[in-house]
Amino acid sequence: MPIRLFAASFVAAVVALSASAQDDPDPIRDKLDKALATYKTELAKARTGAERFFEKREGAARQKGDKKSVDQLRQDSKAFALTDELPAYVPLTNKQEFILAHKKVEQAYSAAIKDYVRT
Structure with a gap:
């Protein structure tokens, strides 16, 4: 029961803080939200x-009748769903999509930190 009470009070505090933050216009925060x-x-x-x-890879392995590859691909797919880590054999283009997304948000946060320090 105390955990539920704590969780409820935590949620209420977060809602109150976000409501008060919405009252004050903050262009830096807006940039962060967009990023x-x-x-x-x-x-x-x-x-x-x-x-x-x-x-696609699993479909190709099924057509070949390669059960071992199908099982491995299923396992790798499940691991990816849990951790967002791609195996080494995944093409670089797929990996770069993740890398670029992370870089963009990191740049936005770095810029926001600099802007907040300046102000």
Whole structure:
């Protein structure tokens, strides 16, 4: 019961803080929110591309009748779904989508930190 009470009070505090933050216009925060939304969109696209890669590779292995490869691809796909880490054999283009998304959001946060320090 105390955990539920703590969780409820924590959620209430977060809602109160976000409501008060919305009252004060903050252009730096707006930039961060946009960068985060863009990051989430790009990350979803990268995940979709990686999932398609696994599906195509698994389909090719099924056509060949290579059960061992099918099982390995399923296992790698499940591991990717849990950790977002791609195996070494995944093409560089799929990996670069993740790298670029991470770099963009890191740059946005670095710029925001510099802007906050200046102000």
